[in-house]
Amino acid sequence: MSPIEARIAAVYPELTAQERRGTDTLLEHLDDLAIYSSAELSKLSGVSRPTLSRLYKRLGYESFAALRSEARRDRGIPLGPNHGVEAHIAQETRNIAQLARLADGRLQAAVRSIVSANDLFIIGERSSYPVALHLRQQLIQLRPKVHVLPLPGQTLGEDLVSIGPGDTVVLIGLRRRTSGFARLLRQCTHSRAETVLIADNTGRRYEPEVTHFLPCSLDASGPFNSYTAAMSLVAMVANEASTVVGVQGQRRVGLITTSYHDLNEIEGS
Structure with missing residues (x-):
């Protein structure tokens, strides 16, 4: 920080x-x-x-x-207002470099909550949804009961009632959040589940309300947000989770690889 x-x-x-x-x-x-x-x-x-x-x-x-x-x-x-390739790469590099601050124990604490949860719910709307999907795709390889919300075309209410003590909710709250984000976050915290918030710095206002806050920068050299650091943070979470679960996670990865092969789902599997 x-x-x-x-x-x-x-x-x-x-x-x-x-x-x-x-x-x-x-x-x-x-x-x-x-x-x-x-x-x-x-x-x-x-x-x-x-x-x-x-x-x-x-x-x-x-x-x-x-x-x-x-x-x-x-x-x-x-950087000045230069939208060229060099400016873009320089800004992306700075965004990723800022993630090093999470080595102060914040990343490890959040991952322990993610790994030990009975059920893990990952929630992301609008531009946060692809990040939520990617995080789920990584973590489902290491542990069962990983749910991403909302399901396409569905609302959240019917799924939120299933969340309770012993669960962990990862909220992806990147800027230009929906107007109902604060109510969603508070419903998750009222469920007595642990909460992990992944957000850019505009989400810092919610830090006192969640169990763990993992910030990432969306700054860009041009007018559009960059999600490189958010996806890099997903990789950091998944790699740390792999370390925490150890042999048990490796066995699950092996079973999934066998399933890929049996179903011929992945090229070269």
Whole structure:
């Protein structure tokens, strides 16, 4: 976690709704703060400049310039608005490099919950759904009872009632979440299941409500989000889970490989 992220996390529960909007915008643009002014951040976030000025001071900075200087020191000179191949690769590299922060024990703790759950539910909507599907495809090779929700064309209500103590819910909450995401998350937490939230920094507002929070960056050099780091995080979770389950997981992988062969489902199996 960068110094700016740590300062935000320390005061986030005490911020007003407008201040939280401002911090969410800051978190979204940590990698390219150098190309923005405080006025532009005000426009991006929909938060007034005086409110942002108060926010910078609550975070311990005399001004936006001081905050931006810290971002530069932490991350190096940010890229300008260059949408070429080199800019794209550089941004993807930075997104993935940020995942190294999860080696502080957060990844391992979340994976222990995932591996030990009675039933594992993975929920993702909109752009989070492909990530949820991929995570399920990886984890079903290591353990049984891995469910992805919602099923195509279905609602969630009938499946959520099956979740309870001893289960784990992995919520994929990448930005531009549905308007009902907060209600969905709270229903999962009220079920007394453990909850793992995989989200970009705009999901940090939900961190106090979940058991485990695994952040990943969607920042891109162009106008569209990048999901490279999210998919890389899925690989990290799956590889760590493989280590935790050990021989038992290897046996399951062997049985699945045999099933592929018997059904002739996979080329070269």
